[in-house]
Amino acid sequence: MTVRPTHTLFPHSAVPALPSEGLIGVIAPAGPAGLDTDKAVAWMRARGYALRIFPGVYEQDGYLAGSDDVRLNDLHAAFADTEVDAIICLRGGYGTPRLLDRIDFELLQNNAKPFIGYSDITALHVAISRYAGFVTFHGPLLNADLLGEKQKPTESSFFNMLRGQVKAGSVLSHPVAWPLTTIEPGIAHGRLLGGNLSMIAATMGTPFEMEAEGVILFIEDINEPLYRIDRLLTHLRLAGTLGKLRGVLVGDVAGVDTFALERLLKQTLEPLRIPVLAGWRSGHCDPNLTLPMGALVRLDAGKKELVLEQDVVVKR
CATH class of the missing domain: 3.50.30.60 (LD-carboxypeptidase A C-terminal domain-like)
Incomplete structure (x- = not known):
């Protein structure tokens, strides 16, 4: 682990936007979930993107998606892979905290790219903010949200944010059907x-x-x-x-x-x-x-x- 805390008040770095016809990496740093690969590939292809699915997505070790070594290797490999334009997590559950003290945050910082997930993935958002200092995205998981056919604002919010259609000065859109x-x-x-x-x-x-x-x-x-x-x-x-x-x-x-x-x-x-x-x-x-x-x-x-x-x- 490379420990280089970044002060919260300093600007966090923007990451490269998700390009058209980009490649999205899929990892499972927490719990396991059966992935319908054909459905996932077809869903992303229909929106102009290809998927690279890392090995741990298909593994299970009790309540974990593969061993700690497998899940950590996938995290590092997805960031190090220069062909991968963004990384989305398969699901939450439990498991990401077990990785935190072994993460090479310098590798992540040197290969910053959009990283998306929520729930247990919160541990990675907080750790990356503290030790790598680039923006990450609390957003949909591949299995539960995107392939789970959640309502359209889920998808549009996700792609608009990653493609750079939401810029500095933008009021973040919130559906009027759900009053604040x-x-x-x-x-x-x-x-x-x-x-x-x-x-x-x-x-x-x-x-x-x-x-x-x-x-x-x-x-x-x-x-x-x-x-x-x-x-x-x-x-x-x-x-x-x-x-x-x-x-x-x-x-x-x-x-x-x-x-x-x-x-x-x-x-x-x-x-x-x-x-x-x-x-x-x-x-x-x-x-x-x-x-x-x-x-x-x-x-x-x-x-x-x-x-x-x-x-x-x-x-x-």
């Missing part, structure tokens, strides 16, 4: 970072915990009852993480009553006197919108807007 809720009004500028709340809390106290200073925290989760969401937020409060934030964007918290969640958010976050916006359709939900992790953004909770303040991809 202002928990605390206000405007904040900072770096968008986070992902799965359970994973963020699980890395606290390790060299791979999220650097929270100046961050607009994005959180989402699934299959956690309200009291456990309370416990996780309390953990971040007691660790001093919440006190460093500039704002909070709450994504989908699947399985939790919306009114009860908003009450908990109000109780926990109101004393921070920072803007908080809830209901963003990212996470274990349909649609699942792509968000740029590590990118500078402006959160206007009163106007219910998230504005990109830097280009996150650059065309070659």
